[in-house]
Amino acid sequence: MKRLTAIAAIGLLASAGAYAADPNLGRNLAATCANCHGTNGKAVPGSGMDSLAGESKAKLLQKLADFKSGDKPASIMHQITKGYTDEQLNLIADYFAAQK
Amino acid sequence: MMLMKRRDFLKVGAAAGAMASLYGCAGGNKAGGHVVVVGGGYGGATVAKYLRMWSEGSVQVTLIERNPNFISCPISNLVIAGTKTMEDITVSYDNLKSKWGVRVLQDDVLAIDAAKRSVKLAKGGELSYDRIVLSPGIDFMFDQIPGLNNAAAQEKIPHAWKAGPQTVALRQQLEAMKDGGVFAIAIPKAPYRCPPGPYERACVVADYFKKNKPKSKVVILDANEDVQSKKGLFMKAWADLYKDQLEYRPNSEVKDVEVASNTAILEFDKFKADVLNVIPPHRAGNIASQSGIKLVNNRWVDIDWLSMESTSTPGVHVIGDAIFPAPTMPKSGHMANQHGKLAAAAIINLLAGQAPNPAPVVMNTCYSFVDAKNAIHVASIHQYDAASKLVQPVKGAGGVSAARNELEGKAAMGWAKNIWADMLA
Numbered sequence A: 001m002k003r004l005t006a007i008a009a010i011g012l013l014a015s016a017g018a019y020a021a022d023p024n025l026g027r028n029l030a031a032t033c034a035n036c037h038g039t040n041g042k043a044v045p046g047s048g049m050d051s052l053a054g055e056s057k058a059k060l061l062q063k064l065a066d067f068k069s070g071d072k073p074a075s076i077m078h079q080i081t082k083g084y085t086d087e088q089l090n091l092i093a094d095y096f097a098a099q100k
Numbered sequence B: 001m002m003l004m005k006r007r008d009f010l011k012v013g014a015a016a017g018a019m020a021s022l023y024g025c026a027g028g029n030k031a032g033g034h035v036v037v038v039g040g041g042y043g044g045a046t047v048a049k050y051l052r053m054w055s056e057g058s059v060q061v062t063l064i065e066r067n068p069n070f071i072s073c074p075i076s077n078l079v080i081a082g083t084k085t086m087e088d089i090t091v092s093y094d095n096l097k098s099k100w101g102v103r104v105l106q107d108d109v110l111a112i113d114a115a116k117r118s119v120k121l122a123k124g125g126e127l128s129y130d131r132i133v134l135s136p137g138i139d140f141m142f143d144q145i146p147g148l149n150n151a152a153a154q155e156k157i158p159h160a161w162k163a164g165p166q167t168v169a170l171r172q173q174l175e176a177m178k179d180g181g182v183f184a185i186a187i188p189k190a191p192y193r194c195p196p197g198p199y200e201r202a203c204v205v206a207d208y209f210k211k212n213k214p215k216s217k218v219v220i221l222d223a224n225e226d227v228q229s230k231k232g233l234f235m236k237a238w239a240d241l242y243k244d245q246l247e248y249r250p251n252s253e254v255k256d257v258e259v260a261s262n263t264a265i266l267e268f269d270k271f272k273a274d275v276l277n278v279i280p281p282h283r284a285g286n287i288a289s290q291s292g293i294k295l296v297n298n299r300w301v302d303i304d305w306l307s308m309e310s311t312s313t314p315g316v317h318v319i320g321d322a323i324f325p326a327p328t329m330p331k332s333g334h335m336a337n338q339h340g341k342l343a344a345a346a347i348i349n350l351l352a353g354q355a356p357n358p359a360p361v362v363m364n365t366c367y368s369f370v371d372a373k374n375a376i377h378v379a380s381i382h383q384y385d386a387a388s389k390l391v392q393p394v395k396g397a398g399g400v401s402a403a404r405n406e407l408e409g410k411a412a413m414g415w416a417k418n419i420w421a422d423m424l425a
């Protein structure tokens, strides 16, 4: 199945011309969170916002999934997570987990 | 995992010769060159920092801003209400210079020569660029309110829709106003900068009156037919908190003013106030609206959502309030910051001979205070859609607060601290 999708995707790419994921896609997506959680996920100390930098990927993904499903009560994160695909959240979690 | 897979696709594709591209090979050249940024507000400061950070210093950046410090419009309504000070909303450009190596010039850009790729500066001389980013915010169409079309009138009837001396002027007038007076705020027809901003101002001024000048009133003269943002939450705050303080009048467009008597002139009516705050209609800041760049409705710059580059003028990127927005996208500081990052990523790619990210995402949040402590939010996420070539709001995502609450009052201040740092620290 996976193989088939890959081949289909390549066919699509070829017909659409130069169209491939940007190598910095995760970085760019994670930057959309920085307005509240700080540049590269380092929140301003004492600002009351959570830092995300260096959190484990599994923990981040779990929290994001719980926000999205509504299991984790939130003022705003339930609405924000619904705006991103699971694939995008995966890239974002990768990026923040890799920050020191 | 997905990233790895995608990279594999890339390799396979390239090997098959399917990835031949105008832009050369991903990951090949390093970005270099000189980017000039005009305006050090929410968009401009962000793009300047992110260009330096993401290019790891290989792109040179000059930021030209006419003011000595950044002064934030967000939170300025609390200065007007007396619970915050000008100091609280002022941030210096020092970190952009010392930490990020941005060359910051306090100057005014008078003109752009897009063919020569250079700008003309008020203090003299020209500066050349490889790419330029304009984030000039807005300028007012004072000709639409003839009585306001001079400096003395603008001091007496402030807009306070750019933070700075106008913010101070409005605060002073409210402080000087006798108890029992009337404060009127006039909202222009949409689109205008910060859709919830005028309603927030009306709330926090009403809160100030309630606590300090209880016989005084707030009147909202709205040119629009209805509340433009967070309607239910604002109307509930007015009903619950300001029943005796605040009156909302829709379809009340201010056409002119009588300065001597502080009177707003509506189509069929007049309204005299003790403190009159008229927000005139606005358009893209002059440097963007008067440089021959393609505009929409003669007011806002038409841009390509993959790069924020003007659709008419190569090498000129425009971000923030100055652009013609995508569907449901507000003119906000949060959004200007996100435009700045989209532009920074695209410019670095372009300077390295690569295509911009084909799948950009931007998101918005606007917190508004309804009194000194309680806030409400509106949020939206916008994903690029190749068919319409626009960033489109994601259905079922975003939304508004369930109810006003103190926790979000704290989050609003947390947002301000983090976005200021994201731009300037």
Ligand SMILES: Cc1cc2nc3c(=O)[nH]c(=O)nc-3n(C[C@H](O)[C@H](O)[C@H](O)COP(=O)(O)OP(=O)(O)OC[C@H]3O[C@@H](n4cnc5c(N)ncnc54)[C@H](O)[C@@H]3O)c2cc1C
Pocket (backbone or CB within 6 Å): B038, B039, B040, B041, B042, B043, B044, B064, B065, B066, B067, B072, B073, B074, B075, B076, B077, B107, B108, B109, B110, B135, B136, B137, B138, B160, B161, B162, B163, B193, B194, B197, B285, B286, B287, B319, B320, B321, B322, B331, B332, B333, B334, B335, B336, B365, B366, B367, B368
């Ligand atoms: C009262 C109020 C409350 C608001 N509250 C919020 C909020 O809570 N959240 C939110 O997200 N947004 C809010 N906004 C909206 C926000 O302020 C704007 O959307 C944001 O500032 C837009 O960013 P910008 O970079 O386009 O313009 P600006 O931030 O206005 O920056 C433009 C800069 O360019 C400079 N400039 C212009 N032309 C030149 C030139 N030719 N040469 C040199 N310098 C130049 C100006 O001096 C200015 O510093 C609010 C606005 C107001 C008025």
